Amino acid sequence: xxxxxxxxxxRGGVEAVLHARELYRFYRAGPEEVLALRGVSLVVPAGQxxxxxxxxxxxxxxxxxxxxGLDEPDGGQVHLAGELLSHRPEGERTxxxxxxVGVLRQSGNLVGHxxxxxxxxxxxxxxxxxxxxxxxxxVLAQVGLTARGRAxxxxxxxxxxxxxxxxxxxxxxPVVLLADEPTGELDQITExxxxxxxxxAAGRGVAVVVASxxxxxxxxxxxxxxxxxxxxxxxxRR
Numbered sequence: 001x002x003x004x005x006x007x008x009x010x011r012g013g014v015e016a017v018l019h020a021r022e023l024y025r026f027y028r029a030g031p032e033e034v035l036a037l038r039g040v041s042l043v044v045p046a047g048q049x050x051x052x053x054x055x056x057x058x059x060x061x062x063x064x065x066x067x068x069g070l071d072e073p074d075g076g077q078v079h080l081a082g083e084l085l086s087h088r089p090e091g092e093r094t095x096x097x098x099x100x101v102g103v104l105r106q107s108g109n110l111v112g113h114x115x116x117x118x119x120x121x122x123x124x125x126x127x128x129x130x131x132x133x134x135x136x137x138x139v140l141a142q143v144g145l146t147a148r149g150r151a152x153x154x155x156x157x158x159x160x161x162x163x164x165x166x167x168x169x170x171x172x173x174p175v176v177l178l179a180d181e182p183t184g185e186l187d188q189i190t191e192x193x194x195x196x197x198x199x200x201a202a203g204r205g206v207a208v209v210v211a212s213x214x215x216x217x218x219x220x221x222x223x224x225x226x227x228x229x230x231x232x233x234x235x236x237r238r
Contacts, residue, residue, distance in 0.1 A: 025074055179212075198220070
């Protein structure tokens with residue numbers, strides 16, 4: 001696959017698993033031009049959990065979509081594990097995403113007619129032969145859903161759905177995990193459980209980026225960044 005480059009480094013000389021440089025994204029709504037991202041850069045090393053906060057419409061979801069290769073920036077570049085993701089054919093971006101990225105959405109992570117276990121197996125099969133991944137049953141054990149592996153998504157509670165979505169995101173042993181409002185509709189106890197699982201993923205060396213309005217999610221991050229009108233408003237570091 002073309003487009004390989006040397007991996008950028010984060011502050012302190014640590015290798016950056018995820019590196020976004022000067023991302024711009026705009027949309028047209030009739031005669032209006034909406035600037036969703038205005039020169040956003042981000043470097044995330046392995047094992048760090050970054051929380052992106054900001055009001056609705058600030059560009060959080062657009063940023064995550066560009067980082068995952070689900071959307072193309074109009075300017076700037078995204079590198080995953082040293083490989084260029086941006087400005088490549090959609091098929092190449094899809095292969096890179098399957099190889100390196102787990103995506104956790106607030107909803108829609110699961111295929112409705114498949115069991116939780118089969119959803120995990122599906123993601124692992126899409127990663128391709130030779131890819132390292134945990135046994136599907138072990139993935140469910142990580143998120144506490146061993147007993148619900150045969151259940152269909154519509155048979156799960158809200159908290160179980162959130163953990164099943166995280167199991168799917170982690171199924172192919174990603175190096176980057178991107179989560180968009182993963183706890184937005186959860187009670188406080190379930191939110192805490194999901195946060196513990198995200199922190200555990202970072203503890204295993206995954207680079208985690210979470211977009212959220214929740215103060216509890218922000219407190220769980222190693223770094224907290226705020227987007228306002230498509231630009232960084234500040235850079236917090238613990």
